[in-house]
Amino acid sequence: MSSSAEILSQAFTLGYTYTRSTGPIVGQFLTSLRARKMVGIKASDGKVLVPPVEFDPVSAAALTEFVDVADAGVVKTWCWVKEPRKAHPSDKPFAWAMIQLDGADTPMLHWVDAGDEAAMSTGMRVKVRWAEETKGLMSDVNGFVPEAVALLGELKPATSDEQITGMEAPIYLTYNFTAGKATARYLQSMKKGKLVGQRCPNCRNVYIPPRGSCAACGVPTEEEVTLGNKATVESFTIVYIPIPGNPIKPPYVIANLVLDGANLSFLHLLSECKNEDVRIGMRVEALWKPEAEWGYAMENIQYFKPIDEPDVPVDQIGKLIDEGR
Amino acid sequence: MAQLAAVVGVGQTKYKTKRKDVSIAGMVREAAVNALEDAGLTWNDIDAVIIGKAPDMFEGVIMPELYLTDALGCNGKPMLRVHTAGSVGGSTAIVAATYVQSGVFKRILTVSFEKQSESNAMWALSNPQPFSPHLNAGAGGYFAPIIREYMRRSNAPYDAGIKVAVKDRLHGAKNPLAHLQLPEITMKEVEDSPMLWEPLRFLEACPSSDGACAMVIANEELAAKSPRKPAWIRGAAMRSEPTMYAGREQVNPRAGIDCAKDVYAQAGIHNPRKDLDCAEVYVPFSWYEPMWLENLGFADEGKGWELTMSGATSLTEGGDIPWNPSGGVLCSNPIGASGMIRFAEAAQQVRGEAGDHQVDGAKTALGHAYGGGAQFYSMWVVSSEKA
Numbered sequence: 001m002s003s004s005a006e007i008l009s010q011a012f013t014l015g016y017t018y019t020r021s022t023g024p025i026v027g028q029f030l031t032s033l034r035a036r037k038m039v040g041i042k043a044s045d046g047k048v049l050v051p052p053v054e055f056d057p058v059s060a061a062a063l064t065e066f067v068d069v070a071d072a073g074v075v076k077t078w079c080w081v082k083e084p085r086k087a088h089p090s091d092k093p094f095a096w097a098m099i100q101l102d103g104a105d106t107p108m109l110h111w112v113d114a115g116d117e118a119a120m121s122t123g124m125r126v127k128v129r130w131a132e133e134t135k136g137l138m139s140d141v142n143g144f145v146p147e148a149v150a151l152l153g154e155l156k157p158a159t160s161d162e163q164i165t166g167m168e169a170p171i172y173l174t175y176n177f178t179a180g181k182a183t184a185r186y187l188q189s190m191k192k193g194k195l196v197g198q199r200c201p202n203c204r205n206v207y208i209p210p211r212g213s214c215a216a217c218g219v220p221t222e223e224e225v226t227l228g229n230k231a232t233v234e235s236f237t238i239v240y241i242p243i244p245g246n247p248i249k250p251p252y253v254i255a256n257l258v259l260d261g262a263n264l265s266f267l268h269l270l271s272e273c274k275n276e277d278v279r280i281g282m283r284v285e286a287l288w289k290p291e292a293e294w295g296y297a298m299e300n301i302q303y304f305k306p307i308d309e310p311d312v313p314v315d316q317i318g319k320l321i322d323e324g325r
Numbered sequence: 326m327a328q329l330a331a332v333v334g335v336g337q338t339k340y341k342t343k344r345k346d347v348s349i350a351g352m353v354r355e356a357a358v359n360a361l362e363d364a365g366l367t368w369n370d371i372d373a374v375i376i377g378k379a380p381d382m383f384e385g386v387i388m389p390e391l392y393l394t395d396a397l398g399c400n401g402k403p404m405l406r407v408h409t410a411g412s413v414g415g416s417t418a419i420v421a422a423t424y425v426q427s428g429v430f431k432r433i434l435t436v437s438f439e440k441q442s443e444s445n446a447m448w449a450l451s452n453p454q455p456f457s458p459h460l461n462a463g464a465g466g467y468f469a470p471i472i473r474e475y476m477r478r479s480n481a482p483y484d485a486g487i488k489v490a491v492k493d494r495l496h497g498a499k500n501p502l503a504h505l506q507l508p509e510i511t512m513k514e515v516e517d518s519p520m521l522w523e524p525l526r527f528l529e530a531c532p533s534s535d536g537a538c539a540m541v542i543a544n545e546e547l548a549a550k551s552p553r554k555p556a557w558i559r560g561a562a563m564r565s566e567p568t569m570y571a572g573r574e575q576v577n578p579r580a581g582i583d584c585a586k587d588v589y590a591q592a593g594i595h596n597p598r599k600d601l602d603c604a605e606v607y608v609p610f611s612w613y614e615p616m617w618l619e620n621l622g623f624a625d626e627g628k629g630w631e632l633t634m635s636g637a638t639s640l641t642e643g644g645d646i647p648w649n650p651s652g653g654v655l656c657s658n659p660i661g662a663s664g665m666i667r668f669a670e671a672a673q674q675v676r677g678e679a680g681d682h683q684v685d686g687a688k689t690a691l692g693h694a695y696g697g698g699a700q701f702y703s704m705w706v707v708s709s710e711k712a
Contacts, residue, residue, distance in 0.1 A: 059368075060396075234470075245452075
């Protein structure tokens, strides 16, 4: 198997805990949930919508009239989950169901803890199983259960009666990211301590990191070009604020660097010099981490540092031939 | 042959750091209702809704247009979302205008928004990427090196950016909707503000804002029945280019030059400084005023800063070509809406509806937006006159 066939994948989580403002309608719904009460809202045509919505889905009117509804109702349709996943509300098999509460004209989605698929049926009556502690979230409804089930859990009183106006919405998505062919080849070279770019067959410009194509010419790039460690500062910024989630301590210099023999810059850290001495045209060199720490990553280069060579005239930046090879 | 289209209603929210009192839907709705009221219309008068916002990561609501159909009265109507990063407010307005000019729809509601307080823009714009070093320090970190290169090439005085930061804030103080209200701001205050991404200081950067902007765009026949003056759309253009390729001109991008040429040709603009009365241009970082003055043909290359320093772009100094009389992106930046605010404010100027920041007798104005790595451009020219 040639090394180019090696597939590089990495689990990657993109996530943030958002701070959501609810607005008055959803806020009232959540406030009611915390008090273990279900409410709906009266639509322009008189129907009661549960959960309440801010604007009428038919007429677009702003809705304001809340209506108390029961915390029990009828299953309108459902599906059984045999093997719950991590994100599911139950670790035992359960049903997702559309449940129309008594007094409501629309069904809402929630889950039913029925124990067994055989216990589920369309038209069955279910009731809310309130969470032991309520927080003003949809999960204050700890699922529904068949109406005949006796609920024995102790219910603690709500900790607050303040109107809810906001909530946290943690959203974390984990992907398995697979690098493309050009990126994988580049990263494999990085792991061996080599900087390998690609040359465009049309404009002859060299790209590192390579992308497998030239954005200027719109053609695939395949020819590999091994580059040296020396580069020129094309431009830079001194950053005085932290990058969220990055341990680098400000102020630090992020430079747009063009390797000798390459024609497009990439970003990297510049260190071992006074920030105020950094300038466009400055000559720098990669400082590699110890070989034992090399991975499939640009971070194998800890940073770039100045070298004692004359500055490159601005019109020559990005046009230097790599003489070191 | 394209039909004439005009802006017949403009609605905005007040821009502020946090709109904790409303949901995203409630905020978007507010701008839409204001635009309908300005146009003297109701939901039933609208044929279609065209919505735009910047990356979904700002609020973590994927495809928010699905959830906003109720708030925007889209039941039974076509709805379309546009996305071109920071320029999206502009391109959304252009998509709406094009549907009217083509005759497909007679009257469209177009809306754009951002509720930045639901996350952190610097995170949303520079989150870690797989197999890449995590060195992107937000939009400022991206644009600061390009600004540095502009400063080198043009030999601009160090305080040209400071001048823009003051000028736009003095404009914003005349606009009650502007987020930042800094009527007492001075050059020294800007200069003494903390450095964020050298050479960019805190007060040379845009704020993070919550807000929404909406417009009603109608065809010629319906615009004639409008209760207030229409702003006739005399030209509209969009261009894009890749963010990264060898030899790309980043200080004065080709796509911006071409887009401006296109929109000027449509609108019969030969000398933008003379033929336009004012411009609302996307300037999120102070130095982008002199840079875009050159890119958009208001000044020769390397000379944009001279216009800025002379006061030509200042409303308060009585300049001949005020830029961003509303205060611009430097005063209010709900990212997804920022482009549309430029387009809408240009329309308000030629409608004579700009209030205290009205440019006297403005007849023709430019609205401009850019986005991504300065790779998406959208522009329109609006006028009080049909032709």
